[in-house]
Amino acid sequence: MKDPARPDTLEFVVGSEKKLRDLLNEQEVLPLLKGAVRAGASGVMISDAADAVMWEHGTSVNSPLYAVQPFSLEGETIGKITVSGSDGNENYLKGLLCLLTDVVQTMLHNNLKRMLTTEMHTRVVNQSYEELLKSNSLLAVSEAKYRELAENLEKKVQERTDELKQAHARLLQQEKIASIGQLAAGVAHEINNPLGFIASNINTLQKYIGKYREMTEYYQSEISRIPQTARMQTAAEQKWKELKLDLISADIDDLIRQSLQGAERVKKIVSDLKGFSHIDEGQEAVIDINEEIDRTLNVLTHEIPRDAEIIRDYHPLPGFVCNPALICQAFLNIILNALQARREGLRFVISTDMRDNAIIVRFSDNGPGIPELIRSRIFDPFYTTKDVGKGTGMGLTVTYESITAYHGTIEVESEPGTGATFTVRLPLREN
Amino acid sequence: MIEYDEIDRRMVLKLVYYGPALSGKTTNLLVLHDLLEREGRGDLMVLDTKDDRTIFFDLLPFFISAPSGLKIKVKVYTVPGQVNHDATRKAVLQRADGVAFIADSRIAERENNVESFSNLEKNLEIVGLDIEKLPLVIQFNKRDLPGIIPEEDIRSVWSPTGIPVFMASALEKRGVIETFGRLAEMTFDSIDRRYGLQENHGLDKAAFLEKLSLSAQRA
Numbered sequence: 044m045k046d047p048a049r050p051d052t053l054e055f056v057v058g059s060e061k062k063l064r065d066l067l068n069e070q071e072v073l074p075l076l077k078g079a080v081r082a083g084a085s086g087v088m089i090s091d092a093a094d095a096v097m098w099e100h101g102t103s104v105n106s107p108l109y110a111v112q113p114f115s116l117e118g119e120t121i122g123k124i125t126v127s128g129s130d131g132n133e134n135y136l137k138g139l140l141c142l143l144t145d146v147v148q149t150m151l152h153n154n155l156k157r158m159l160t161t162e163m164h165t166r167v168v169n170q171s172y173e174e175l176l177k178s179n180s181l182l183a184v185s186e187a188k189y190r191e192l193a194e195n196l197e198k199k200v201q202e203r204t205d206e207l208k209q210a211h212a213r214l215l216q217q218e219k220i221a222s223i224g225q226l227a228a229g230v231a232h233e234i235n236n237p238l239g240f241i242a243s244n245i246n247t248l249q250k251y252i253g254k255y256r257e258m259t260e261y262y263q264s265e266i267s268r269i270p271q272t273a274r275m276q277t278a279a280e281q282k283w284k285e286l287k288l289d290l291i292s293a294d295i296d297d298l299i300r301q302s303l304q305g306a307e308r309v310k311k312i313v314s315d316l317k318g319f320s321h322i323d324e325g326q327e328a329v330i331d332i333n334e335e336i337d338r339t340l341n342v343l344t345h346e347i348p349r350d351a352e353i354i355r356d357y358h359p360l361p362g363f364v365c366n367p368a369l370i371c372q373a374f375l376n377i378i379l380n381a382l383q384a385r386r387e388g389l390r391f392v393i394s395t396d397m398r399d400n401a402i403i404v405r406f407s408d409n410g411p412g413i414p415e416l417i418r419s420r421i422f423d424p425f426y427t428t429k430d431v432g433k434g435t436g437m438g439l440t441v442t443y444e445s446i447t448a449y450h451g452t453i454e455v456e457s458e459p460g461t462g463a464t465f466t467v468r469l470p471l472r473e474n
Numbered sequence: 475m476i477e478y479d480e481i482d483r484r485m486v487l488k489l490v491y492y493g494p495a496l497s498g499k500t501t502n503l504l505v506l507h508d509l510l511e512r513e514g515r516g517d518l519m520v521l522d523t524k525d526d527r528t529i530f531f532d533l534l535p536f537f538i539s540a541p542s543g544l545k546i547k548v549k550v551y552t553v554p555g556q557v558n559h560d561a562t563r564k565a566v567l568q569r570a571d572g573v574a575f576i577a578d579s580r581i582a583e584r585e586n587n588v589e590s591f592s593n594l595e596k597n598l599e600i601v602g603l604d605i606e607k608l609p610l611v612i613q614f615n616k617r618d619l620p621g622i623i624p625e626e627d628i629r630s631v632w633s634p635t636g637i638p639v640f641m642a643s644a645l646e647k648r649g650v651i652e653t654f655g656r657l658a659e660m661t662f663d664s665i666d667r668r669y670g671l672q673e674n675h676g677l678d679k680a681a682f683l684e685k686l687s688l689s690a691q692r693a
Contacts, residue, residue, distance in 0.1 A: 118516015
């Protein structure tokens with residue numbers, strides 16, 4: 044099992060054959076041979092299975108007497124020891140040889156065992172090391188993941204909190220719109236009925252007064268023709284002047300006209316309020332943005348300063364499919380913002396146009412502008428520059444939410460001191 | 475196969491005794507060592523053990539000479555059965571020519587047998603051996619003990635697999651030679667198919683088994 048990624052991995056098969064040279068080394072063998080020579084042998088040598096001499100000491104040349112004994116590994120003859128010496132020493136030499144063979148045999152066996160266990164051990168350790176490395180790298184990966192999670196936790200919590208805030212704001216707004224709508228519908232209904240009979244009664248009253256006036260004129264002209272009534276005529280004129288009836292009859296027309304106009308205005312306001320809240324409509328409808336902006340401005344009439352100059356630079360727009368209440372609310376909040384930005388000398392330009400298959404609406408005021416520092420925060424929920432209790436900090440958030448709900452964008456440009464421009468871009472949908 | 479040297483005319487085979495801890499793998503080798511003739515077999519080498527448990531492996535070598543002069547050395551190994559010596563088991567299993575799986579017959583050991591056998595399957599795959607082709611025999615050891623799985627149950631489970639199964643009691647020297655003999659036969663067939671032991675080296679199965687000192691005992 045060679046691992047190409049780790050060329051230094053030990054490759055080794057349990058059971059591979061060992062050579063004599065692998066199992067014995069000179070440092071171990073030579074002292075033995077020297078000892079044998081010191082003990083009386085003239086020469087000692089160790090040869091391998093193929094009779095090649097591996098190690099020797101002393102001289103075997105011209106030694107007439109010699110003895111040979113093989114030794115084995117795993118039951119196989121792997122080499123032999125030859126001892127030579129002089130005559131008369133035969134038994135001694137044989138004893139020496141036996142001793143030597145036993146030592147070499149034991150040495151061989153122990154070295155083999157050591158080698159096998161060491162190799163096995165190294166292999167097992169190597170393998171465990173590799174497995175450890177692998178599990179370590181896996182741990183490192185998961186640790187990195189957890190660390191990243193931990194580091195981003197705060198950010199994620201913040202993001203989720205913001206999302207929740209916005210969702211909450213949206214819900215609040217929807218509820219608000221719904222309750223305004225219900226209120227508007229209720230008010231409209233309650234006002235429309237009396238308003239109807241007031242207008243109708245004033246009209247009738249006008250006719251009735253006309254008849255009284257005719258009758259009075261008739262009396263005047265008839266009395267002047269009868270000579271005996273000169274005293275009564277004078278008294279009547281006296282009474283006419285006393286009651287200032289000339290002035291009154293001249294004023295009556297104005298009063299009635301103004302009352303009728305007032306009633307008409309109330310009717311218009313109620314109708315705008317109803318239209319603005321879109322309480323009568325379903326969720327989605329096709330609207331003309333220009334009309335909706337006008338309607339929104341009408342609802343806000345009382346908020347518009349007397350000397351304000353409102354410039355409408357409208358271009359024809361295609362119908363836009365949306366929930367009208369949401370879009371109107373979005374515009375209302377931008378317009379309110381502008382109206383509150385400057386109470387005197389306000390110049391407010393609203394322009395609409397089509398560009399790149401999107402409706403562009405721009406609202407420019409000449410108010411104090413928005414400092415760069417807070418420009419990125421004006422759409423955040425609950426962010427307000429107004430005094431506590433004056434602003435909810437929800438206005439532009441709702442605008443932002445409504446516009447983005449229709450895949451639109453809203454941008455703000457501002458030069459402090461010269462005013463602010465909000466640009467809303469609403470892309471037309473494919474269908 | 476550990477080694478095949480055509481020039482040196484030398485072949486070294488490896489047989490492995492596998493199985494759960496304490497199922498009697500080393501005992502099998504000890505009995506083989508005692509029962510088989512001295513000639514043609516080397517000494518049993520028992521590598522370091524701890525509390526009488528094998529932690530490396532045991533080795534029993536056999537020698538066979540073919541008429542052609544080919545020398546065949548058969549090395550029989552045991553693996554440590556304990557779960558935590560898996561790396562050693564893999565190393566010993568590498569290049570094996572045959573495997574004897576020694577199971578413990580006791581009912582209480584059933585789980586361990588199953589676990590060890592799946593470990594064998596897994597490790598064979600890791601070292602690149604095909605369990606379908608590798609000579610494999612199974613021995614249910616410890617038949618002398620009480621609380622053992624009945625033989626019929628064992629046979630009904632294993633006979634569909636075609637793997638030879640032997641009942642044994644290594645301590646009583648029963649079934650050990652039979653297990654080894656069958657493994658040797660199957661190993662001969664497998665090596666003969668690939669290297670033509672009979673055709674190229676004049677060594678037939680009977681001679682092979684006889685050299686392993688098996689024919690006399692089995693007859």
